[in-house]
């Protein structure tokens with residue numbers, strides 16, 4: 001593997017007593033699209049400001065293209081930032097805004113002109129070069145901010161919630177455009193967002209942050225399907241959390257008692273010991289729900305229902321979601337579960353009714369088991 | 375709706391009439407006087423001559439004019455030097471501190487500035503507070519002559535005019551978004567370049583307003599020079615007053631007064647240009 005373009009080694013940032021960033025370590029490969037995802041106030045912006053050089057780490061080291069950035073001011077770092085507020089220069093037009101970085105680096109006027117016009121073409125703003133930036137729409141200002149940064153061909157482009165000020169449709173479109181831009185330019189992107197969908201749809205890897213620490217750093221699929229802890233599990237999408245106890249470990253099979261039923265789980269050997277308390281995590285769309293009536297009447301259905309012993313409960317309500325609907329159920333133990341159901345192809349009505357007795361199961365192996373944490 | 379429109383028009387009309395009667399007409403009278411012939415008996419005799427302006431830019435008069443411009447420029451520079459750090463502090467301070475500091479800036483306006491100027495003589499005379507403190511500290515053996523010097527006039531003008539520099543500077547700095555400085559650094563600008571290309575152009579209208587509000591009164595506040603500067607004619611203001619009230623050469627005084635108006639117009643043009651630069655970009659290269 002080639003040398004990483006950016007590396008954070010145990011970087012912390014304290015403001016007095018408060019710890020904004022806590023021992024964050026990560027490496028970013030050249031050409032990668034890495035997203036830092038986390039709730040507001042978890043330290044995402046601070047990480048970007050540390051990389052950009054606006055803040056100095058209280059501990060740890062930032063290495064950019066093999067060089068330590070300790071004491072290097074922002075203007076001498078090969079990174080550029082797309083600010084959350086855009087921070088366009090109001091006394092300059094679009095062209096001068098985009099040209100600013102090149103001019104500061106002393107490019108010849110003809111070269112500046114060529115590169116700026118190229119960058120503007122890239123973001124479809126070539127017709128607005130002479131427009132003052134305060135006469136642009138939010139989406140156009142966003143594009144100027146992106147052009148102003150990418151025109152400098154930085155080693156790493158930092159983007160702080162770049163799309164959060166845009167409306168839903170524009171945001172969707174810009175997500176795709178940003179991704180294409182990143183691919184075609186081959187620039188390394190480090191993007192910050194609190195929007196899980198945004199993170200998943202654009203990134204090669206996602207770092208989920210919580211209270212200044214990285215809770216998990218992995219591909220979007222891995223983060224969604226095998227969350228490393230409860231925080232990640234709950235932050236990315238909806239999830240059902242069932243408490244359980246390990247009751248048996250035989251070879252590759254672990255048996256866990258959940259909701260009064262003993263359920264076999266295929267976890268790596270040696271992970272658990274009898275008596276361990278665990279959480280069993282299940283995504284709503286991984287659950288399979290059938291009414292007891294149907295199971296009684298249809299032996300075929302019963303046979304296909306799976307090997308995992310079913311949990312029994314009652315439908316409380318259903319929530320229409322457009323393409324899907326959620327079934328909220330109360331298990332006999334009192335625990336609430338949410339299951340997502342797709343509409344039947346030839347039946348656009350919600351199948352389940354409140355009060356239906358149902359059995360719930362899932363494909364063995366689709367669950368995630370974590371050590372119990374209160 | 376209609377009554378609103380009528381009220382609006384009445385207010386605007388009243389303002390226009392007021393400005394015409396008390397602004398435009400007097401200025402036109404002064405302009406007319408400045409090109410009239412001097413007359414020892416009737417103050418002026420009608421006609422057209424540029425002789426008064428020629429006289430103004432000649433010999434002793436030119437010297438007065440020039441030294442007054444120099445003095446006012448010095449006052450403006452000192453005010454700027456004092457006001458800028460204070461205004462920057464004010465713009466960055468929290469809400470509470472900011473209110474307190476702003477009130478402190480405005481408090482002197484509650485006392486008539488002539489009274490405050492007289493009060494300064496108490497501080498500056500040979501047995502005044504400044505001399506006594508310096509003496510007590512052992513820094514001087516004999517009292518310094520502070521009063522009736524150019525220094526005293528400069529001090530008096532700075533004292534009186536400082537708020538007029540602070541307030542527009544504060545307004546401009548408060549409007550300035552510090553994130554723009556970070557954006558510029560991020561794009562490779564050093565501290566000096568940030569100041570020159572980003573901050574200065576954006577706060578320039580405030581700087582020019584402040585300089586205008588200090589420089590012009592700095593030429594005209596004759597009573598400060600009278601009270602703190604003694605009998606010397608130091609400011610264009612003193613000169614104008616003398617032409618009208620002492621030597622009775624109205625045309626010459628009117629010419630000097632018109633000159634001040636022209637200086638103001640030039641400053642306004644500079645201000646307008648600096649504003650325009652902000653709001654109308656140009657595609658260079």
Ligand SMILES: Nc1ncnc2c1ncn2[C@@H]1O[C@H](COP(=O)(O)OP(=O)(O)O)[C@@H](O)[C@H]1O
Nearest residue numbers: 015018019020039040041042043044045046047
């Ligand atoms: N300059 C600062 N001084 C003090 N505390 C700060 C400063 N900047 C950020 N913080 C604190 O650090 C934490 C993380 O902030 P930030 O990085 O902006 O979070 P995010 O971008 O994830 O919303 C917050 O609790 C915030 O209050």
Ligand SMILES: [Mg+2]
Nearest residue numbers: 044045160161
């Ligand atoms: Mg933030």
